[in-house]
Amino acid sequence: MIRKWSIALLGWGAILGLLAPMLHTIWVSFSPDSFLTPPTNVWSVKWYLAYFGDRRWIHATSQSLLIAGMAALLAVAASAPAAWSLGKLTVARQRLLSILLLLPALIPPAALGFGLLPLVYFTGLWGTSLGLVLVHATVGLPIAFLIIRTCLPAKLGELEAAAAGLGANRWEVLRRVTLPLLTPVLLAAGIAVFVLSLNESLVSIFLATPTNETLPAVIWPQLRYSPSPMVAVASCVTALLGMIGMLIVIGILGYQRGRLIAKNTTAINS
Amino acid sequence: MQRISSWLPVFASVALVCGVVMAPLLLLLRVSLYEPATGRGFYTPGTFTFANYAIFADSHVLGIAGFTVLCGVAVATMVLAIAYPLGLFLCSLPPRAQSIAVGLILVPKTAGLLAMLFGLQRWLPRGMLATIIAEVYLVLPYSVIVIYIQLLNLDPTLRDAARGLGASPWQVFRRVTLPLSLPGIRLAFQFGLMWGLGAFLGPLFLGGPSETTLAVELHRQAFEYGRWPLAATEAVGLLIVVSIAAWGVPTVAQLRKVAHS
Numbered sequence: 001m002i003r004k005w006s007i008a009l010l011g012w013g014a015i016l017g018l019l020a021p022m023l024h025t026i027w028v029s030f031s032p033d034s035f036l037t038p039p040t041n042v043w044s045v046k047w048y049l050a051y052f053g054d055r056r057w058i059h060a061t062s063q064s065l066l067i068a069g070m071a072a073l074l075a076v077a078a079s080a081p082a083a084w085s086l087g088k089l090t091v092a093r094q095r096l097l098s099i100l101l102l103l104p105a106l107i108p109p110a111a112l113g114f115g116l117l118p119l120v121y122f123t124g125l126w127g128t129s130l131g132l133v134l135v136h137a138t139v140g141l142p143i144a145f146l147i148i149r150t151c152l153p154a155k156l157g158e159l160e161a162a163a164a165g166l167g168a169n170r171w172e173v174l175r176r177v178t179l180p181l182l183t184p185v186l187l188a189a190g191i192a193v194f195v196l197s198l199n200e201s202l203v204s205i206f207l208a209t210p211t212n213e214t215l216p217a218v219i220w221p222q223l224r225y226s227p228s229p230m231v232a233v234a235s236c237v238t239a240l241l242g243m244i245g246m247l248i249v250i251g252i253l254g255y256q257r258g259r260l261i262a263k264n265t266t267a268i269n270s
Numbered sequence: 271m272q273r274i275s276s277w278l279p280v281f282a283s284v285a286l287v288c289g290v291v292m293a294p295l296l297l298l299l300r301v302s303l304y305e306p307a308t309g310r311g312f313y314t315p316g317t318f319t320f321a322n323y324a325i326f327a328d329s330h331v332l333g334i335a336g337f338t339v340l341c342g343v344a345v346a347t348m349v350l351a352i353a354y355p356l357g358l359f360l361c362s363l364p365p366r367a368q369s370i371a372v373g374l375i376l377v378p379k380t381a382g383l384l385a386m387l388f389g390l391q392r393w394l395p396r397g398m399l400a401t402i403i404a405e406v407y408l409v410l411p412y413s414v415i416v417i418y419i420q421l422l423n424l425d426p427t428l429r430d431a432a433r434g435l436g437a438s439p440w441q442v443f444r445r446v447t448l449p450l451s452l453p454g455i456r457l458a459f460q461f462g463l464m465w466g467l468g469a470f471l472g473p474l475f476l477g478g479p480s481e482t483t484l485a486v487e488l489h490r491q492a493f494e495y496g497r498w499p500l501a502a503t504e505a506v507g508l509l510i511v512v513s514i515a516a517w518g519v520p521t522v523a524q525l526r527k528v529a530h531s
Contacts, residue, residue, distance in 0.1 A: 007359065011355075011359035011363075012371075014352065014359075015371055018374075018378055018407065018410065018411070019374060020389070021378070021386045021387075021390045021393065021407070022377070022378045022385045022389055023389070024392060024393070025382075025389040028389075028392065081280065081282065081283075082282075084279060085276070089276070097284075100287055103287055103291055104291050107291060107512075108464075108467065108468025108485055108509065108512055109468060110468060110470040110484075110485030110486075110488060111295075111468070111485070111505040111506075112291065114489070114492055114501055114502070115298040118294075118301060118498070134286070138286045138287060138289075138291060141286060141287065195381055199380065199381065199382075199383040199384065201384065201471065202470060205489070206492075216384060220384070223388060223391070223475060227388065227391060227392075232385070232388055234384075235382070235385040236382075238382070238384055239382030242377075242380060242381025242382060243381045245381070246373065246381050
């Protein structure tokens with residue numbers, strides 16, 4: 001019994017240890033003055049008010065949300081067909097495609113960021129949101145691909161074949177079987193990319209300009225050279241947006257696991 | 271026609287990776303072969319030289335490369351030492367607690383990256399130890415997931431069978447769970463090594479001047495000094511080191527072969 005409790009204590013303790021720095025930042029963000037000591041007696045939201053009253057932070061926040069949204073759409077639109085058709089390829093091609101699509105997560109981000117610098121410059125995407133959308137979508141591609149590939153409904157192929165056998169043409173199969181079955185997974189993958197994009201600092205550090213700077217791009221120089229409660233607030237806002245997204249992803253994936261297949265199988269049978 | 275339609279679904283994703291990952295890497299290679307700028311600009315257009323690669327004979331850059339490798343190995347080792355027991359712990363939890371725990375492990379890395387770095391900065395004085403700890407915080411979550419998935423996919427009946435045949439819990443772990451999870455361990459170590467070698471945010475926010483990795487150094491060369499060819503050369507060096515880590519870590523099968531010979 002003691003052994004069991006001590007294992008639980010160690011395990012949850014380690015998880016708490018991982019969370020602790022972030023919780024500390026949330027605590028500091030309620031500081032009533034400009035020191036970086038966490039508040040004890042007096043808590044205040046004055047830095048949050050200042051944050052939402054500052055045009056630069058507001059611009060960065062909306063820019064972040066916009067880019068994250070577009071990147072999520074693009075990443076899902078690009079990776080879903082690939083994950084869906086993976087099973088139809090030969091084993092060698094499956095391996096090749098998987099490695100290729102995981103590449104953005106394995107390349108050292110600093111090398112990628114710096115390599116993108118001249119490319120973005122020469123292609124005229126410098127300072128545009130489109131450039132950042134393309135980059136964030138590609139950085140999110142591996143996670144979208146992994147989520148969709150792992151969560152593809154088990155009987156998808158059979159259901160598609162059944163629909164085709166019953167006389168549905170390709171487009172009808174896609175619209176009435178494949179897409180409805182995949183919607184929750186695609187949604188989860190999209191939100192996961194959205195959350196990653198909100199926190200995408202590495203590439204932003206190399207590519208941000210005053211016109212298209214995202215939240216991390218405004219935060220990081222201050223975090224490095226002059227940390228203040230304002231920076232704590234900004235990173236907490238980013239974290240909050242991200243956590244809401246993560247909760248939705250976990251909810252969808254948890255719900256998806258059991259119900260969906262059963263429900264759609266009966267819908268098709270009836 | 272058949273061939274075109276079978277490649278159509280993968281086209282968009284492959285195009286993105288080629289355009290946003292492959293093209294910049296090729297461009298890096300080209301930029302590393304320009305002569306540094308003499309006046310204005312970031313490099314001298316129209317030149318071609320291998321001279322930039324001489325920086326890897328320079329003791330300053332060699333020191334940075336050495337620290338990069340040290341950082342990678344230290345981070346990968348520490349991450350593995352924490353991630354494996356944590357993965358075992360996750361698997362021992364009831365399903366509902368499992369998803370909560372996985373969520374909590376992923377939150378700081380995915381949702382609160384900057385808040386996490388801010389907190390670490392408040393606690394740890396800049397230096398070697400802080401750099402390594404920050405990188406462990408950055409790499410650990412994904413490594414835990416890699417090991418956790420590997421452990422989840424183990425056939426539980428094998429453990430039950432071993433128990434039924436009279437093995438103690440330790441023997442079950444030593445003779446069944448551990449050998450079967452070796453591929454996951456290798457994968458987690460390899461990813462940890464690749465991410466640790468590319469360490470950028472950790473040394474940038476928690477390192478002092480002596481905790482400079484190749485990634486931080488190339489950022490400095492590019493943005494503080496505007497020497498693109500040198501930055502590109504360092505980036506190519508970093509890519510080579512990471513590729514060695516990707517292909518050089520022996521597979522379990524290879525290790526077995528060595529052990530048996």
